[in-house]
Amino acid sequence: MLIFDSHLDLAWNAIDWNRDLWLTVKELREKEQATNVLEFKARGRNTVTFPELRRGKIATFIATLLPRLFRANSMPAIQRYAAMEGAYGAAMGQLGYYKALEGQGRLRFIKDWPTLELHVNEWVQADNPKGSKGEINLEPPLGFILSMEGADSILTPDQVQHWYDNGLRLVGPAHYGVSPYAHGTGTIGGLFPQGPALLKEMERVGMILDITHLSDQCFDEALDIYGGPVIASHHNCRALVPDQRQLTDDQIKRLIKRGAVIGSALDAWMLYPGWERGVTTPAASGVTIDTFVDHIDRVCQLAGNTQHAAIGTDLDGGFGTEQTPSDLDTIADLQRVPELLRKRGYKEVDIEGIMYANWVRFFKKAWTKK
Numbered sequence: 001m002l003i004f005d006s007h008l009d010l011a012w013n014a015i016d017w018n019r020d021l022w023l024t025v026k027e028l029r030e031k032e033q034a035t036n037v038l039e040f041k042a043r044g045r046n047t048v049t050f051p052e053l054r055r056g057k058i059a060t061f062i063a064t065l066l067p068r069l070f071r072a073n074s075m076p077a078i079q080r081y082a083a084m085e086g087a088y089g090a091a092m093g094q095l096g097y098y099k100a101l102e103g104q105g106r107l108r109f110i111k112d113w114p115t116l117e118l119h120v121n122e123w124v125q126a127d128n129p130k131g132s133k134g135e136i137n138l139e140p141p142l143g144f145i146l147s148m149e150g151a152d153s154i155l156t157p158d159q160v161q162h163w164y165d166n167g168l169r170l171v172g173p174a175h176y177g178v179s180p181y182a183h184g185t186g187t188i189g190g191l192f193p194q195g196p197a198l199l200k201e202m203e204r205v206g207m208i209l210d211i212t213h214l215s216d217q218c219f220d221e222a223l224d225i226y227g228g229p230v231i232a233s234h235h236n237c238r239a240l241v242p243d244q245r246q247l248t249d250d251q252i253k254r255l256i257k258r259g260a261v262i263g264s265a266l267d268a269w270m271l272y273p274g275w276e277r278g279v280t281t282p283a284a285s286g287v288t289i290d291t292f293v294d295h296i297d298r299v300c301q302l303a304g305n306t307q308h309a310a311i312g313t314d315l316d317g318g319f320g321t322e323q324t325p326s327d328l329d330t331i332a333d334l335q336r337v338p339e340l341l342r343k344r345g346y347k348e349v350d351i352e353g354i355m356y357a358n359w360v361r362f363f364k365k366a367w368t369k370k
Contacts, residue, residue, distance in 0.1 A: 003060075005334075007061075007312040011065065011066070011094035011097040021050050055332045057127065061145075062146075063098060067090035067094070069084065071177040088155055090153070095167070123140055147169065151173045158201065169208060172210035174213050185215070191221050195218075202226065203227055206228070212233050234263050234265040235265065246270065252298075256302065261310050261358050263359075264292060267314050268324055277319075282324060282325060286326075289325045289328055290340050296341075296354060313331060334355075
C-alpha cells in the first residue's frame with residue numbers, strides 16, 4: 001500500500017549528520033559504525049534512506065528545513081545558531097539540498113494540487129500496472145512537500161512571502177524551547193509579539209500552519225488568530241502518554257473541527273509513559289508498532305471516523321532504533337500497519353485513508369480553496 005509520511009528531517013540528516021541518503025540503510029549503518037562517528041546514540045542506527053523509502057512505498061512525504069537558534073539545555077545540540085541570520089543561511093542550504101535532488105530528477109518538489117495529483121496518480125498506476133492504460137512510469141520519483149520546523153529561519157513576518165516563493169508550504173512556529181515567535185515543547189507561555197503577525201502573513205500567502213511542538217497556550221492562541229488550513233504533522237495522544245509534547249483529547253477535537261489531519265509519530269519517547277532517553281530500551285518497554293497504532297486508533301475514536309488520522313513518523317529525527325518500536329528496523333516496516341489496522345476491524349478504504357489518502361484529500365482542499 002502507498003504511504004504518505006508527514007514528517008521527515010531529510011536535509012538535516014544529509015547535511016548536519018553527514019549522511020549519504022542514497023545508500024541503503026544497511027550500508028549507512030555500516031559506514032557510521034566503521035568510522036567511529038558515534039557522538040550520538042543514534043549513529044549507526046538510522047532507519048531512513050531514499051532506497052528504503054522506495055522499498056516501503058513511502059511515495060510522498062513532508063520534508064523539513066530544521067535550523068534553530070541556540071537555547072540553553074536545548075536538544076539535540078547540533079544545528080543550533082547564535083543568530084537568526086545563521087539559521088536563515090542554514091535553512092537556505094537545506095533548501096539547496098532538496099533543489100539539487102530535484103534537479104537530478106531524483107525527487108519531485110510538490111508545491112500545488114496539480115503536481116500532487118499527478119504524483120499520486122503515477123504511483124497508484126506504478127503500484128497497479130495491470131489495471132492501467134497507456135505507458136506507465138514504473139519508477140516515478142519520490143515526492144516531497146516542504147515544511148519548516150520552528151520559524152527561527154524566518155527573519156521577520158514580512159519574509160514569509162520570500163519563503164513561499166521558494167517553495168515552502170508549511171510552518172511550525174516553534175520546536176523544542178522557544179523560537180522568536182512562540183513558546184514550544186517544554187515551555188509555558190504564549191506567542192511573542194511577532195507571533196500574531198507571522199500567523200497573519202502565513203494565512204495571507206496560503207502557508208499551512210503546523211501546530212506541532214507549540215505550547216498549550218500557543219496552541220490556543222494560534223488557532224484563534226490563524227484562519228487557514230491546520231495540521232499536526234507528528235503528534236501523539238496525551239491521554240495515552242502524559243506529556244506536554246502530546247495532544248490532549250480536547251486539542252484533538254478542536255483540530256478535528258478545523259478539518260486538520262494528525263500524523264502519529266514513531267518516536268518511542270512519545271509511545272511509552274516515562275521514557276528516559278538513553279536509559280529506556282524498546283525491548284524493555286514493550287513498545288511495538290502496534291503501540292503506535294493505538295494513537296492512530298484514539299484519533300479515529302475521538303473523531304468518530306478515520307478521516308483525521310495519518311502517519312507522521314519523525315523517524316531519524318535525532319534518534320534511531322535505540323528509540324523506536326522494537327519490531328521496527330527501517331521505515332519500510334510501515335507496511336505492517338495495514339494488517340494491524342485490519343485486526344482492529346478497519347475497512348480497506350479507511351486503511352488507505354490513514355496510510356496516504358487523508359493527506360492527499362487535505363492538501364487538495366487546502367490548495368484548491370477559492
